[in-house]
Amino acid sequence: MNQRHASATEPSTEPTHTDRDTESSLEFDRAIARILRGHGENAAQEVHGDDPDGHTSFDGDQLDLADRRALRRAAGLSTELSDVTEVEYRQLRLERVVLAGVWSSADSNRAEAEVSLQELSALAATAGSDVLAGVLQRRTTPDVATYLGSGKAQALADLVAAEGADTVVCDGELSASQRRGLEDIVKVKVVDRTAVILDIFAQHAKSREGKAQVELAQLEYLLPRLRGWGESMSRQAGGRVAGGAGIGSRGPGETKIELDRRRIRGRMAKLRREIKGMGTTRVEKRSLRHARAVPAVSIAGYTNAGKSSLLNRLTGAGVLVENALFATLDPTVRRAQTPEGRPYTLADTVGFVRALPHQLVEAFRSTLEEVAESDVVLHVVDGSHPDPEGQLAAVRAVLSDLYTERDAPAVPELVAINKADAADPEVLDRLLRKEKNAVAVSARTGAGMDELLARIAEMLPVPDVELEVVVPYDRGELVHRVHTTGQVLDEEHTADGTRLLARVRPRLAAELERFRLTRTA
Template sequence: MTNPLHSDHDPSTGELQLEERSSLRRVVGLSTELQDINDAEYRQLRLERVVLVGVWTEGSSAEADSAMAELGALAETAGSMVLDAVIQRRDKPDAATYIGSGKVKELREIVDATGADTVICDGELTPGQLIALEKAVNVKVIDRTALILDIFAQHATSREGKAQVSLAQMEYMLPRLRGWGEALSRQAGGRAGSNGGVGLRGPGETKIETDRRRIRERMAKVRREIRGMKQARLTKRHRRRATPVPSIAVAGYTNAGKSSLVNAITGAGVLVEDALFATLDPTTRRAELPDGRAVVLTDTVGFVRHLPTQLVEAFRSTLEEVVDSELLVHVVDGSHAFPMAQIDAVRAVIRDVVAEQNAEQPTELLVINKIDAADPLVLAELRAVFKDAAFVSATSGEGIEALRHTLAEYIAETDVTVTLEIPYSRGEIVSRVHSEGAVVHEEYSDQGTVVTVRLPESVAGELEEFRR
C-alpha cells in the first residue's frame, strides 16, 4: 500500500487552494448574543440556516425557479443551509418590505417553523426595506448584493483581491449603517435631556456617525492601497506587452467552467471547484497553440446576473484584463437551463466596462462548455443561433483540440506573412521568430536561414532589416 505521505504526486497551486478551502468548515447552529454591535460588524456575521425570498416580475415560471436555484447555490457557496424558499408574483417589488404584507406574514411563519436565522432576498434592498423586513420577521435579513460580497470576502486570496472586496463591502454598508437595538441609540448633543446627564452634555456625535466617519477613513486608506497595487499590476502588464505574446482573456458566467477550460488548454493547475466564484483573482497561464505560437490565457472572475455595482468598480483589474486582450473567449455553461440569459448578462457587463474605459470591443469567441452534460435540444438551439461558436467539454476533452486550432486561426488573423533571410550569426532572431510566430517554411542559403513566417505586425516591423 502506498504511503500518502510519500506520494510522488506534486499538488498544483489550484489543488492546494482547494484543499485549504475544504479543510475547515463552519459548525452550524452555534450563535453568539451580542449586546452592542454596529451594523458593519453585524452584516459580516456568517450566514447559517436560511430561507430564500424572491419577487417574480417578468419571464416564465421556469426562469423564476432558475433564478431562485441560483440564489440557493450562492447561499450554499457562502456556507449556508437552505431550508425553504418562497417567491411572489408582482409587477415590481413592494416599496416598503420588498414582498407584500401578506407574504411577510407567511414568511414569518416559515421562519418560525424552520428555525431559520437568516432571510436572503433575491434583489438589492433599500435601507428602508431592510429595516422593515427585519422587524417583521425578527431575524437577520440579507440581500443578494450582501450575499455576493460575503462570498467574495471568503474566496479572495491575493492582497489586492482582499482589498477590493473590503472596499466594495464598505461602499455597500455605508448607506445602510444603523444602530442594532437601543444600546446604540446614543445621542449626546445640546442639552441631551433625559438621555444625557452629568458629563454627557455638549457637542458630540452618535455612535453611528462615529462608525460612518471611521468607515470613510478606512475606505480612503484602502483606495490609496489599491492605487499602489494597480501600479505594480500595470508594470507587469507592460512587461507582458513588451514581449508580443498574444493575450487571451477567458470570461463568462460564474461556474461556467472557465478554470477547467484553461486547465484543459494549458495543463495548468488552476483551482477548479464546482462552486460559484471559485476564481476571484486573475490567473495567467502560458500555452502553445498547434501552429507553435505561444499565447497567454487569463482566467478571470465569473460574472453573475445583477452583479453588484460595487464589485464592478472594485474588480476593475479583472475587467481590464478582458478589455485589453487580443481575444475574448466567452465561456458558456451549455448544461444550464437558460444559457442565453447568461450570455446576455456577461455581454452587458463587458459593454459597460468597454464604454467606461473608452476602449474597443474585444474580438469574442463563444465557447459552449459542458456539452457532455447538456440537453441535446438546448445544444441544437445554441448551434443554430451561434454558428461560429466552439462546442467543448473541458471535463471529457471533447472539442478541446479543435478549439486550440480555432484559437490559432483567430490569433493568426492579425498576422502578416513575411520571408526573412537571417544570417547564421544571428541565431537569436531565428529562435525569436519560432517562439513569436508560426513558421510556414524554412530553408538554408549561403548567407543564412531563409524563413517564411506569420508574425504579429509589430514584430515584423522590428525585423524589417532581414526581409527578403
C-alpha cells in the same frame, strides 16, 4: 326554482377564484421544491459523475481546495457552549436559511424567476448555509416597506418559526428600511442577494489585492445602510467649542453615525489608493507582453461555468476548481500555444452573475481590465444550465459597460459551450445555431478541445509586416523569435544563413531589417 337548485348542486365546470388560488399555491410549492433540489448533491453528481467537482488529472493536486473545505462549517453541530471553558472545542453549525423572492410577469416569466431563486439557493449554500424552504410571490413591484406583501411577509414569519430558521435571504437588493421592516415581522436576521455574494467573496479572497477589493465592495455596500438609535448617538459640545468659540457655538456636534461614515469614507479612499498601486505590477507585466508581441486571450463567463477547469485543461495550470459559485476570485495568467507553436497568454477572470452588485464591478475594475486589454475573449457558458442564454446576456451586459467606460472597441469573442457531456443535445444545437462563433467543449472529458484551440489560433492577431531575410547562423535567437511570435511562410537553410519568408510585428521587423534580402532587377 328547479333551475336554481340544479345550479347550486351540480359541479361548475368553470374554476372558481379559490380553485385558481389553490392551484397557484400548489404550483409555487412545486417550484420551491424544484429550486431546493437545484443545488443538491444529486444535481452535482448528474453533471460531474461520482466526483461532485469533476476533477481530472489536468487539475493537479487541488491543495487549495482541501484547505478551503477544512474551514467549512459542518452540519448538525451546535454553536452554543455548555461551559465557557470549552471555547477551544467550539462546534459550528450551518446557518439555517429560508429564501424569499418576488417576480413580476412584466419583467420575467415563472421559469426565469425559478432560475433566479435556484441560483440564490446555490449562493446561500456556497456561503455556508442550510437552505430549508422558500417563498416566491408574484407582485408588480416589491413592497417599499417590507419587500414582500404584508400577507406573504406574515406567512414567511410563520414558515421561519416552523422551520427553526435563523436567517431570511431575499432575492434582490433591499433598502435599509425594507430590511428593517421585514426583520420586525420575521424576527430573525434578513440579508439580501448582494450581502450573500459579498460574504462568498470575503471567504474566497486569498491575495492581498483580492482582499482589498472585497473590503472596498463591502464598505460601499455598508455605507448607505448605516443606522443609529436616536439622540444617544450624538456627541454633545461639538462644532467650534474646542477652538474656544464659547457661547452660541455649542451644537449637537458630530453624531456617532456621522463619525462612522467619515471613517468608512477614509478607509475606502485608502483602499482605492492601495488597489491602484497593486495594479501597477499587472499593468507592467501586460505592457511587457505587448512589447514582446505576445497575444492575450481572456477567459470570461458566468460563475461556475467551468472557466478554471478549461484553463487547467488547456495549460495544466492546476488552479482551484470547485463545484461552487465564485470559487475563483484572483486572476491567473498562464502561457499557452497554438497548434503550430505560436505562444499566447490565457487569463482566468472572476465570474459574473445576474444582477452582479455594482460595488463588486467597481472594486474588481482592475481585474476586469484583463478582458478589455486582451486580443480575444473566450466566453465560457455552462451548456447544462437551465438558462444558458441568460448567462450569455448577463456577461455581455457587464462587458459592454466596461468597453463603453474605457471608450474601447469590443474585443472579438469566441463562445465555448462547456459541459457538453452533460448538456441536452437539443440545447447544444440551439446554442450553436444562435451563436455564430461557438464551439461545444467539455473540460472534464476533453471533447472539442482540438477544435477550440484551432479557433483560438484563427482569431489571434496576425503579424502585419511581411519580409524576406537571411539570418546568420550565429543569430539563431532571431529565428526562434520569428517562429514563436510571427508566422513563417517559407524557410530554407543556405550557405549564408537561414532564409525566412515571414510575417512579423513591427518591432521585430526593425531588428531584422539589416538582414533583409534585397532582390536585384
